[in-house]
Amino acid sequence: xxxxxxxxxxxxxxxxxxxxxxxxxxxxxxxxxxxxxxxxxxxxxxxxxxxxxxxxxxxxxxxxxxxxxxxxxxxxxxxxxxxxxxxxxxxxxxxxxxxxxxxxxxxxxxxxxxxxxxxxxxxxxxxxxxxxxxxxxxxxxxxxxxxxxxxxxxxxxxxxxxxxxxxxxxxxxxxxxxxxxxxxxxxxxxxxxxxxxxxxxxxxxxxxxxxxxxxxxxxxxxxxxxxxxxxxxxxxxxxxxxxxxxxxxxxxxxxxxxxxx
Numbered sequence: 403x404x405x406x407x408x409x410x411x412x413x414x415x416x417x418x419x420x421x422x423x424x425x426x427x428x429x430x431x432x433x434x435x436x437x438x439x440x441x442x443x444x445x446x447x448x449x450x451x452x453x454x455x456x457x458x459x460x461x462x463x464x465x466x467x468x469x470x471x472x473x474x475x476x477x478x479x480x481x482x483x484x485x486x487x488x489x490x491x492x493x494x495x496x497x498x499x500x501x502x503x504x505x506x507x508x509x510x511x512x513x514x515x516x517x518x519x520x521x522x523x524x525x526x527x528x529x530x531x532x533x534x535x536x537x538x539x540x541x542x543x544x545x546x547x548x549x550x551x552x553x554x555x556x557x558x559x560x561x562x563x564x565x566x567x568x569x570x571x572x573x574x575x576x577x578x579x580x581x582x583x584x585x586x587x588x589x590x591x592x593x594x595x596x597x598x599x600x601x602x603x604x605x606x607x608x609x610x611x612x613x614x615x616x617x618x619x620x621x622x623x624x625x626x627x628x629x630x631x632x633x634x635x636x637x638x639x640x641x642x643x644x645x646x647x648x649x650x651x652x653x654x655x656x657x658x659x660x661x662x663x
Contacts, residue, residue, distance in 0.1 A: 409659030466591040480580040532582040542614035589652040607653035
């Protein structure tokens with residue numbers, strides 16, 4: 403197992419731990435609202451009372467956190483499966499018992515039939531992907547997941563907007579291991595998304611492009627009271643200085659350990 407792969411697993415593990423702690427905090431708030439409504443149910447009839455609206459918002463937040471936890475858990479399972487030796491009777495039996503009936507019910511005559519049920523949520527999702535890596539730099543782009551191969555444990559992704567310097571024209575497909583995939587935060591739920599503090603190095607989509615580059619957080623969405631980060635991208639010098647650029651929170655992800663640019 404290489405160091406970047408281990409780093410990716412550890413990063414996802416930390417994100418899973420953060421999500422579970424945040425879920426516990428939301429659950430405490432939900433329980434407080436429940437107790438308030440049980441003790442004084444008439445409060446909801448008062449003009450201007452927002453108890454029910456707040457309770458609904460907390461349930462939505464809890465649901466989104468739970469879905470994010472499932473996404474990260476499935477990604478971790480995929481990463482770990484990649485490194486586990488094949489032919490382990492116990493593990494094979496667990497996977498087959500859980501998925502056989504679902505596969506039998508799938509009516510599909512394409513390669514999509516190879517998908518594990520846990521990977522369905524990635525299909526058609528846009529993610530950050532490291533499509534090339536050499537001795538000098540890593541290149542990350544926004545791509546769409548179109549398939550997951552259970553045999554090779556690889557995602558098939560589509561780069562819908564390859565750069566002008568790419569050979570040929572049109573869209574490009576890649577097959578990538580899970581260690582080369584980072585899911586983006588949910589666009590419609592900034593509150594349940596990890597916020598990177600000022601000074602943190604991140605990987606972000608450069609404005610007007612589908613490429614991701616290393617950047618430093620100057621100001622956070624919470625501090626700016628918006629849904630955008632203020633970032634300085636490395637090697638983005640203009641007139642001897644680094645310009646500060648705004649990037650939506652859902653286009654910013656953790657910087658992979660060992661990233662080369």
